[in-house]
Amino acid sequence: EVQLVQSGAEVKKPGESLKISCKGSGYSFDSYWIGWVRQMPGKGLEWMGIIYTGDSDARYSPSFEGQVTMSVDRSISTAYLQWSSLKASDTAMYYCARHLYGGNMEDAFDMWGQGTMVTVSS
């Protein structure tokens, strides 16, 4: 079965670091762009950025550049999203998603992870 499985919910304090994961299975993981999408509580979808799993080429939305870091470990078919210093405003659901056509940088997301809820509170 083709799927993306994300790591579990996290509760952190402001200033702490965090790395969440997204593991792909059932397809050729290193031939697709993987994106990250933020959804703040009760709000809409925000495109954060994409990373090509074949060579770790990453493109960020200006809104998120410098705030988060995307990475990939091809040996375990896993993509990551990390923060070095969390803020309360980072509280949100974070989804990873795969591009429909593997090599297209500009593409729709055809498969989504189940989401990782990140709560940042003192």
Add this chain to the structure above:
Amino acid sequence: DIVMTQSPDSLAVSLGERASINCKSSQSVFSSIHKNNCLAWYQQKPGQPPKLLIYWASTRESGVPDRFSGSGSGTDFTLTISSLQAEDVAVYYCQQYYSIPATFGQGTKVEIK
């Protein structure tokens, strides 16, 4: 960034009736490279991740019921549900993927009247 604006923000439609959602982009999303409009539609039900319904503005994703259709070109697009079913209650988002950053509309909530 390309701004995507959906209308209406919410709508209530009777079961079996037609529902239409509009999406307007701040600039054309037609790609001469792909010879297609880089516009997708997603459905998100409560507590679930989004699900791809339509891409290239009018191509239905595999497994999506044919009551869902997409139309439009350039800057103006429409998602139509030809005969609303109870299971279609959800929030619907358009997304342009013509340029990075890709951007989503604000969402349209569809309910049963």
